[in-house]
Amino acid sequence: MKKAGFVLVIMVFSFLLLEAGLRALLCLTTGAAFFHPSTVIYRYYPELIPIQQADISNTDSTLDILILSCSVLHRDWVDIVSEMNKCMQVPAGYNRVKIYNASGVGHGSRDNLIKYGLLKDKKFDVVIYYDAINDSRLNNCPEDVFKSDYSHCMWYDEINHIMRHPEIDITVLPFFYDWMKIRFKSLFEKDAYIPKHYSLRPQWLVYGSNMKSLPCYESNLKQIMDMAQNRGAKFLYLTFAYYVPSGYSGLKFRNKSLDYSFCDHSRETEIWGSPQNVSRFIESINADSKIWVKPYKNAHWADLGAQFPKSGEYFADICHFSPKGIQKFAAIACTGLDSIGTSSTSPSKAK
DSSP states (O other): OOOHHHHHHHHHHHHHHHHHHHHHHHHHHHOOOOOOOOGGGGGTTTTGGHHTTTOOOOOEEEEEEEEEEOOOGGGTTTTTHHHHHOOOOTTOOEEEEEEOOOOTTTTOHHHHHHHHHHTTOOOOOOOEEEESHHHHTSSSSSSTTTTTTTTTTHHHHHHHHHHGGGGGTOOOOHHHHHHHHHHHHHHHOTSOOOOGGGSSSSSGGGGSOOOHHHHHHHHHHHHHHHHHHHTEEEEEEEOOOOOOOOOOOOHHHTTSSSSSOOOOTTOOOOGSSOOOHHHHHHHHHHHHHHHHHOOOTTTTEOHHHHHHHSSSSTBBBOBBOOHHHHHHHHHHHHHHHHHHGGGGSSSSSSO
């Protein structure tokens, strides 16, 4: 009996030691909190940290607006909040407007779905959605490699893995077991993931003509709109603006011989796929999104893409805006907010 008790103590001690060691490793490598390792998700979505810390309610006198987008509206690249504040009037029934920007570099519809899910305790009055191009990159792989949860991209495989382990704050052992499987997969399965940069496997760009991620985008968007509706938020969908100059080529882009307003964050179109495939994907989403949004009584579809001039004066590359472009975007977005009747989001807000 004493021997069995001793073995049990050793086993418990070994488990606790391993658990503590793995938590410490997670803290050191990702910045996750030791007692709340689930915060590892904020390594991927740091833009959510200040939003999670904010007091947000749809029953007060502040009109709280959430922006879900990609690098086009990322806070380190453009100041969309300031631009929108310049052209936005405080609606009747509110004392002020507060805009929260959750846009992320490289983020697509699945990122925005996960991020909005993580913000479940934050009751926004309005959600603005602007995103289309990054999902096109997920098409650049053979049919048998593509996964509808985007786990054929290592970024999403890691994030999906985190989301599959709600027990992580209790024990990190199952999490680390699966984490190691992802690492071995990346090392020993050559074609498991799309490359981080198209130049690592340019022959896969031809597969982008099959818009495999289009139904995934639709599903992710509808789930976001469902959540917004259930949370009592109005939803503004803005179609995607883009510009590919006549005679575009990667060489001309790198030589800056196109009419784009080049800047530090200008990116060649091939980052997302061939210009033809990326353009067709965006056009398909812009057209189909009107049908997807229509059944939602809380949602409004605004055709921003059609209102944008096709000129390098407004674009730094296929999708990122010049200073003049971001001003144009802000003006159209504010007009869209006016059209959804923000003053009726919640009655009697003024104190």
